[in-house]
Amino acid sequence: MKAKSNTGARKTLIAYLVASPSLLLIGLIVVFPILYTAYISLTNMNTYHWFNYSIIGLDNYKRALFMFDSGFLSALLNTVVWTVVNMVLQLVIAFLISNLLNVKRLPLRNFYKTILMFPWAMPGYVSILLWKTGMFNSQFGLLTQWMEKLSGLTVRWLQNDVSAFLCCTAVNLWLALPFMIMIMDGGLKSIDRSYYESATLDGAGPIRQAVSITLPCLRPIIGPSVVITVFTTFKQFDIIYLMTQQVGAQTGAHIHTIITYAYENAFITNNYGFSSAISILIFALLIVFAQISNRREKEETV
């Protein structure tokens, strides 16, 4: 008995020894900074209190959650709208395109599919910068030039909130659709063809078939990928930051997601304490979402 528990302890020790380089690295770069951020969130650290900051308790959290003009709540609302709009558009468009890709007589299917993967293959920040400069720039952006030709007006796409939001949505769709199309295309391929054949015999039209066969069969297959995409959309930083908020190149729009808001408070306005409080709040939100989505998934698989 004693020998057994001894070997158990030894096994545990060896396991941690083998895993320790990786765990130490994670501890240093991921865990410690999160704990440190939590600590800073309780202080008034900012440009004026860089060394002589003091602990002010939960004031930063109160400011973020209960002062409506602090900007956090409106950024949160923005992020929710952004996530919903993007996910709905993405799912509808990807569903349409992947279904059309699976129409029987389409000899060029694989060619189209490869081309459609390009936005996914490109490095994300390069694409965003190309969209910003090549499409939306007020001098040489392609869309600006086309608009000028058509209407004679110079549109500053990224200058006001609504149009900047729409432009960012367009870029996000462009970047994210390939992945969704690929996932849905894979899902469609796994649906048994015989369902459709018997539905056709029963006289069901293509729309009826899409609603009654394709959607319910697709749902469990694409579920996990959709959850991942909801998270990445909710956590989106690059598009909004690069398009509208780069230092020295702000375009005039003030759309914030919670992450760009946290970034701005840390690195632009230097409210480190407040920014850290927001970071911790976001982390808490993400943990709650992750738990909910895990639980739902478990319920569905049981």
Added chain:
Amino acid sequence: MKRKKWMKRIAGSFLLNGFFIICCLLALLPILYALSVSLDAKGSLLSANFSFIPQEITGEHYIRVFTEKPVLQWFGNTMLMTAATVLVAMVTAVPAAYVFSRRKFAGRKVVLRVLLLLYSFPSVLSMFAIYKLMSTFGMINTHIGLIIIYAGTMSVFALLNMKGYFDAIPVEIEEAGRIDGCDDVKIVTKIVLPLARPTLIVTGVMIVNYVWNEYIFSINFLTGSDRMTLASGLYSLQATETSGSWPVFAAASLVVSFPVLVIFFWSQRYMVSGLTSGGVRG
């Protein structure tokens, strides 16, 4: 009657192909536009007298990218950092992933659950804390500092993703190896790792992609043009409303993207199996 059906089919296929041609053009629009701007000799694409295809082709902007900007230096920096990050992350994460997949030990489940939570944390949010941490070690504005940050950030993904794949490899194969007289090290190197090739490749490619495309840490942590990575260098080359050259930026963008495109399409065949069996969720 038959002819009518035939006509309908032709019209349908015409519409369908037309739809996909438009989709493909939209998917390539910014890339093609950047390509034609970067090759355009006369700047005719920038003037009012505008067309999509350049009238005269030149390689001048590409030459300027390589001669006027330290692109090769950035490329070297990026290669070095990518290789070092992949090496550090994989060498540490492979044994850890294996142990978490195969051995039962105290605290295993708790650590895995914590790792899953950490995976959902965007590293941008703790960037300030990481900055302070690195500055106490004097590692701001060094490549080693960034390599450690990148490796640590990607370790969570690497560990979880590979652990998921190892889980799917049947234990019986290892037991067979043990009966044949292999020790632990041999079992891992001769049996498990060859079987885990897809996940090793995919995990490696994801790390390469991450480092290659990471700009927010490198623009905040590195100063001085000669230390920059391709991503932060490209960021500094941007043509704004008032400064910079858009054709040179377009050329540089395509040069930077090219290796990524090659890696992407090469690794496609491993992507699905290497990612989906890992089972890491956002």
